[in-house]
Amino acid sequence: MNNDTCLIEVPALLNRKTSKILTFKTESLIIEKPMGLKSPDFIPAEAITGFRYGVSWIRGYAFTFGRQYFIEIQTDQQKVISIKLGSYYGIRKNLYNQLWSDIIHQLWRYYFVNQYNYYYDLYKINQTFELCGIYFHPNGIGWDALNILQWGEVGISNYYNYFMIYNRKNKKQYKSRSFAKDWNAVVLQAILKEIVEEKKVLF
Numbered sequence: 001m002n003n004d005t006c007l008i009e010v011p012a013l014l015n016r017k018t019s020k021i022l023t024f025k026t027e028s029l030i031i032e033k034p035m036g037l038k039s040p041d042f043i044p045a046e047a048i049t050g051f052r053y054g055v056s057w058i059r060g061y062a063f064t065f066g067r068q069y070f071i072e073i074q075t076d077q078q079k080v081i082s083i084k085l086g087s088y089y090g091i092r093k094n095l096y097n098q099l100w101s102d103i104i105h106q107l108w109r110y111y112f113v114n115q116y117n118y119y120y121d122l123y124k125i126n127q128t129f130e131l132c133g134i135y136f137h138p139n140g141i142g143w144d145a146l147n148i149l150q151w152g153e154v155g156i157s158n159y160y161n162y163f164m165i166y167n168r169k170n171k172k173q174y175k176s177r178s179f180a181k182d183w184n185a186v187v188l189q190a191i192l193k194e195i196v197e198e199k200k201v202l203f
Contacts, residue, residue: 005023005024005025006023006024006105006106006109006110007021007022007023007024008021008022008024008099008102008103009021009022010022010085010096010099011092011095012035012093013087013088013091013092014035014087014091017034017035018034018035019033019034019035020032020033020083021033021034022083022103022106024106024107024109024110025045025110026110027043027044027045028043028044028045029041029042029043029045029048029073029107029110029111030042030043031043031081031083035140039107042082043073043075043081046076046109047075047076047077048073048074048076048111049075049183050073050074050076050077050183050184051071051072051073051074051107051184051186052071052072052178052179052180052181052182052184052185053071053072053100053104053113053160053179053181054070054161054178054179054180054181054190055066055067055069055070055100055180056070056180058088061144065088065089065090066086066087066092067086067087068084068085068086068087069084069085069087069097069100069195070082070083070084070085070180071083071084071097071100071104071107073107074183076189077125079197083103085099086098090092095169096098097134105132112184112186112187115184115187116187116191117191119131119136119187119191120194123136123191123195126138126145131184131187131188131191132177132182132183132187132188133175133177133182133183134165134175134177134188134192139151139190140153140154141154141165143165143175149165149173150170151165151195151196151199152199153167153168153169154167154168154192154195154196154199155167155168155171155196156189156192156193156196158189158193161178161179161180162177162178162179162185163176163185163189164175164176165192171185177189178202
């Protein structure tokens, strides 16, 4: 558990004012918008159940002129809170990319490493569970009745926006998960990578 507090300030696109302040604490996440009239979003840590993230392109008639970095946080009440950093014509592109990465890192550090540990512990005691549409069994994983892979058959290919789970013996048997579309895909990826590395020693 972390007893410290991490503060991330996001500057506005065209001036030096602060558009968002994110306060990460062990017990909560607070998202403020000093330039707006809306009260801050206060999210208890135990209510945070999922997140996903990505980059979408902003296109005009003939060319792309911007990008939007986004992070979505889901609560146990199915509420979705969005954090968006929009860069146009390259303005603040590098800064927003860094802040986006920093926010993802802190979400993992303060809240989702606990979720990772929870599911990893279930795996270690041979408990069956489901995460991000993938079903974990003591001997392997599956995503429908016809796709049950033994641990020695599980392969993973990692890419920037998504990753693939596939059968090493039959690569036509696969499933992809997107960090932008699938809740907690990054937690699933981390657990699978850890287990597959462990199993390499055994097989």
